[in-house]
Amino acid sequence: xxxxxxxxxxxxxxxxxxxxxxxxALVSRSVMAPxxxxxxxxxxxxxxxxxxxxxxxxxxxxxxxxxxxARYWDLFLVMGWQTLWRTVVGLVLAVVVGVALGMIMxxxxxMRDALYPLLVGFNAIPKATVxxxxxxxxxxxxxxxxxxxxxxxSFFPIAVSISIGLSTLEPEYRxxxxxxxxxxxxxxxxxxxxxTLPEFFGAMKVAxxxxxxxxxxxxxxxxxxxxxxALFDSGKTNxxxxxxxxxxxxxxxxGILLYYVVVAxxxxxxxxxxxxxx
Amino acid sequence: xxxxxxxxGVRHAYQTADGPLQVLDGLELTVDEGGFVAVVGPSGCxxxxxxxxxxxxxxxxxGEMLLHGRPVQGPRSTVGMAFQNPVLLEWRxxxxxxxxxxxxxPAKTPRRQQEERARYLLSLVGLDGFEDKRPSELSGGxxxxxSLCRALVHQPEVLILDEPFGALDAFTREDLWQTMHRVKENxxxxxxxxxxxxxxxxxxxxxxxVLSGRPARTQYVLDVPATGPRDLEHLYTAEASEMLTVLRxxxxxxxxxxxxxxxxxxxxxxxxxxxxMQ
Numbered sequence: 136x137x138x139x140x141x142x143x144x145x146x147x148x149x150x151x152x153x154x155x156x157x158x159x160a161l162v163s164r165s166v167m168a169p170x171x172x173x174x175x176x177x178x179x180x181x182x183x184x185x186x187x188x189x190x191x192x193x194x195x196x197x198x199x200x201x202x203x204x205a206r207y208w209d210l211f212l213v214m215g216w217q218t219l220w221r222t223v224v225g226l227v228l229a230v231v232v233g234v235a236l237g238m239i240m241x242x243x244x245x246m247r248d249a250l251y252p253l254l255v256g257f258n259a260i261p262k263a264t265v266x267x268x269x270x271x272x273x274x275x276x277x278x279x280x281x282x283x284x285x286x287x288x289s290f291f292p293i294a295v296s297i298s299i300g301l302s303t304l305e306p307e308y309r310x311x312x313x314x315x316x317x318x319x320x321x322x323x324x325x326x327x328x329x330x331t332l333p334e335f336f337g338a339m340k341v342a343x344x345x346x347x348x349x350x351x352x353x354x355x356x357x358x359x360x361x362x363x364x365a366l367f368d369s370g371k372t373n374x375x376x377x378x379x380x381x382x383x384x385x386x387x388x389x390g391i392l393l394y395y396v397v398v399a400x401x402x403x404x405x406x407x408x409x410x411x412x413x
Numbered sequence: 414x415x416x417x418x419x420x421x422g423v424r425h426a427y428q429t430a431d432g433p434l435q436v437l438d439g440l441e442l443t444v445d446e447g448g449f450v451a452v453v454g455p456s457g458c459x460x461x462x463x464x465x466x467x468x469x470x471x472x473x474x475x476g477e478m479l480l481h482g483r484p485v486q487g488p489r490s491t492v493g494m495a496f497q498n499p500v501l502l503e504w505r506x507x508x509x510x511x512x513x514x515x516x517x518x519p520a521k522t523p524r525r526q527q528e529e530r531a532r533y534l535l536s537l538v539g540l541d542g543f544e545d546k547r548p549s550e551l552s553g554g555x556x557x558x559x560s561l562c563r564a565l566v567h568q569p570e571v572l573i574l575d576e577p578f579g580a581l582d583a584f585t586r587e588d589l590w591q592t593m594h595r596v597k598e599n600x601x602x603x604x605x606x607x608x609x610x611x612x613x614x615x616x617x618x619x620x621x622x623v624l625s626g627r628p629a630r631t632q633y634v635l636d637v638p639a640t641g642p643r644d645l646e647h648l649y650t651a652e653a654s655e656m657l658t659v660l661r662x663x664x665x666x667x668x669x670x671x672x673x674x675x676x677x678x679x680x681x682x683x684x685x686x687x688x689x690m691q
Contacts, residue, residue, distance in 0.1 A: 307500045314468040315517040315567070316488045325516070329504050407504040407547060 195380040203381040210366060211385055218362035219389055221278060222350045225285025226393075229342055233290040234335075237297025238323075247298060258291040263352055270357045277361060281353040288349035289342040296338035300331030333408040336401035343393045347386065363389075416482070417571060417603040418444040418467060423476030424628075425462060436462050437473070438628035444620075449597065449604040451614035453660065454624030454632075455668045460607045463629075464575045467605060468492050480571065490518040493564035493602070497576040499556040501548035507559050508544040511535060514567040527566075534562040537599055538592050554585035558592065565600055572602040578613065587645055590616050594642040611660045612648055621656075623663040633663045 177197045184196035191199050204211060236254070240247040262284060269280050304327055312322050354364020363382050370378035402409075420442040426433040436459035444450045452460055465471045466478055469488040478485040493514070501510045511531040520527070535541060538558040548556055557577055564572055578586045590613065597604070608614050614621045615637050623633040635656060639647060647653060665671035 305498065305500065307496045307498050310465075310468070310470060310496075311494060311500055311513070311563075312517055314470060314488050314492055314494050315490045315514055317517045321517065325513070326502065329502070332504075405504075407549075 192374065192376045195377045199377040200381050200384060203375075203377040207366070207378060207381070211363075211381075214361065214363045214366045215385055215389060218347075218350055218354065218364065218386070219393075221281045221362065222285050222346045222389075222393070225282045225349060226289060226342060226346045228282065228286040229290035229293055229346065230339075232286070233293025233338075233342075234297050236290070236294040238301065240294070240298035241301025241327075247302065254291060254294065262288045262349060263356075266352050266356045270353070277353075277357060277359075280357065281350050281362070284353045285346040285349035288352075289346040292338040292341045292345070293335065296334040297331055300334040301327055304330060332405040333401075336397065336405055339397045339401075340394060343397055344390055347390050347393070351386065415446050416443050417446040417448070417480065418442065418605065419477070419479040419482075420463075420467075421477040421479075423466065423473045423478060425459070425466065425471070425473045435628035437466075437630070439630040440476070440624070441631040442622060444603055444605060446603055447601060448620065449606065449618045450620045450622055451606045451608055451618035452622045452624060453608060453611060453614050453664065454629060455626045455664065456609065458624050458627050458667070459629040460624065461575055463624075464494070464573045464605065464607055467571065468494055468573055490514075490567060491570040492573060493567065493569035493571070494573045494575070495557075495560045495564040495577045497579040499548075499553075499560035501556055501559060501563075503548055506545045506547060507535065507540065507551070508532070510548065510559060511562045511566050513563060518567045531562065531566055534565055534600075535559070537596055538562055552585075554581055554589060557581060557589060561592075561596065565596070565602065568600075570603060572604045574604065574606045574608075576607050576609065579609065586610075586613070591642075591645075593617055598642060611657055611664070614660070615653060615656050616643070616645075616648055621660060623660065623667060625667045626669060632667055633660075635660060635663075 181197045184194055189196075195203075236250070240250055265287065266284060269283055273280050273283075308326050308330070309322055312326065317325075350362065351364040351367075354360045354362040355368050359365075360368065363386055367379055367382040370376070370382060420440055423437055423440040424435070425437040426435045428434075440463065442450070442452075442463075452463060454460055462471070466473055467480075467485070469485045469492070472485075480489070480491075501507075502513070505513070508528070508531055511534065512527060515527050515531075522530075532541075532544060535544060535558075538561060540555060540558050540562070543551065543555065543559075548559070551559065561577065564574075578589050581589065594617070604618075606614070606618055611621075615635075619637050619640055621635040621637060622631060623635070624630070625632040637656065638652070662671060
């Protein structure tokens with residue numbers, strides 16, 4: 136018979152209350168710790184600039200930023216939204232294509248051998264060099280170009296993670312269902328796909344930041360661009376250094392935002408993979 | 414009693430880079446309905462190949478594989494499998510894991526009854542109270558118990574066990590042997606047990622088949638007189654130690670470390686306690 140441990144010392148209610156209190160402490164710690172780190176970072180930055188007496192065209196200090204935001208707030212909202220939606224669309228495209236490629240390479244040894252060198256080579260090309268080519272290729276299609284670069288820069292880790300997840304599936308997992316006459320697609324939906332989700336979300340965390348880089352590359356480089364990249368570019372043209380730094384911080388905030396959206400999705404769909412510390 | 418599994422002169426080879434590797438060569442095996450046969454043999458002799466053939470996951474190069482008198486064409490839902498690796502799906506609860514085969518096999522009973530059956534099986538192996546736990550919260554022995562329930566939930570005619578207790582510690586293993594007897598008493602099935610533990614083979618099975626070294630053929634068949642649940646003390650009787658001595662010797666013959674002197678004597682008539690096969 137299975138051994139079920141019985142608490143000897145503490146009554147159940149007390150143990151429950153204690154575990155709830157511990158849970159609350161953990162939540163507040165996971166929120167407070169990063170906030171504290173950010174405050175410390177901002178203070179250090181301010182001190183560094185003040186101590187060296189740098190003018191804002193060498194390095195803007197955090198105290199320069201609120202005026203910049205106040206002045207251009209409408210622009211930040213409009214441009215920030217443009218950057219965000221194009222990044223998200225590029226990312227969604229990267230997920231669709233990356234998962235499809237990963238499936239093809241994960242299930243077929245031949246396709247894996249055939250496609251890997253091609254993909255690695257493609258990924259090795261610095262995307263900054265691709266930006267002007269794409270910009271010339273589809274002149275004027277600014278939204279399309281931006282999404283394309285965001286997609287191209289971020290699909291690779293997704294494709295690789297899915298293909299590795301699928302190709303390393305232990306044969307017993309397949310056999311359990313195959314012995315009952317299950318089809319390949321049933322095995323994929325019931326076992327292979329869910330089992331690959333933790334790797335997929337790991338890749339997504341990388342892909343999110345990459346997609347932002349892609350979007351901004353295009354926004355900065357292409358003339359009459361849109362989005363935060365273009366705002367950064369206009370700050371540069373007008374020697375408005377606090378604006379440039381304000382854009383950088385806004386990009387960081389958007390990046391963090393999207394990252395935590397991925398984390399939330401991971402909790403929902405692959406929360407089982409996280410082991411509770413015991 | 415009628416034969417549930419009949420294997421006649423089965424040969425099988427794997428294609429490797431160094432040419433074909435003959436794994437099975439003239440394998441003979443008959444398992445009566447309700448019987449429980451243990452297959453032992455040197456490691457790498459093709460025992461797992463045998464399970465995949467019986468499950469219909471592979472086809473033999475030559476020879477006959479009959480289930481219920483009909484040739485095995487492919488996977489069929491009347492087979493249940495459990496491996497050394499319990500391969501439980503981490504994202505499902507134990508109950509959901511046990512009910513997995515019912516999502517593949519066409520339903521014979523309403524869902525409520527299926528769930529009742531799954532719960533009943535879990536209580537039979539001593540896992541009541543763990544239905545809603547995740548596999549990661551269970552010990553190795555408990556996972557193996559759950560895996561056993563999953564193999565039985567769709568009421569298979571044939572249960573294939575491929576070294577299911579091989580990775581467990583000695584005490585947990587003995588515990589599971591007792592569980593196995595309890596299950597067999599309540600759930601009629603025809604069993605094939607692949608194992609490398611001779612004590613396990615004579616404790617659980619009513620017939621032990623020794624395979625020769627690669628390429629494997631049936632080298633020796635031992636009938637175990639005792640049937641039904643028994644105590645572990647049974648393993649320390651003179652009868653048991655005699656059987657173990659015989660089997661130990663046969664394994665040494667199979668490994669090529671002892672001369673096969675008893676092959677010179679004519680095989681005793683079928684049905685006697687021990688019969689040599691060549």
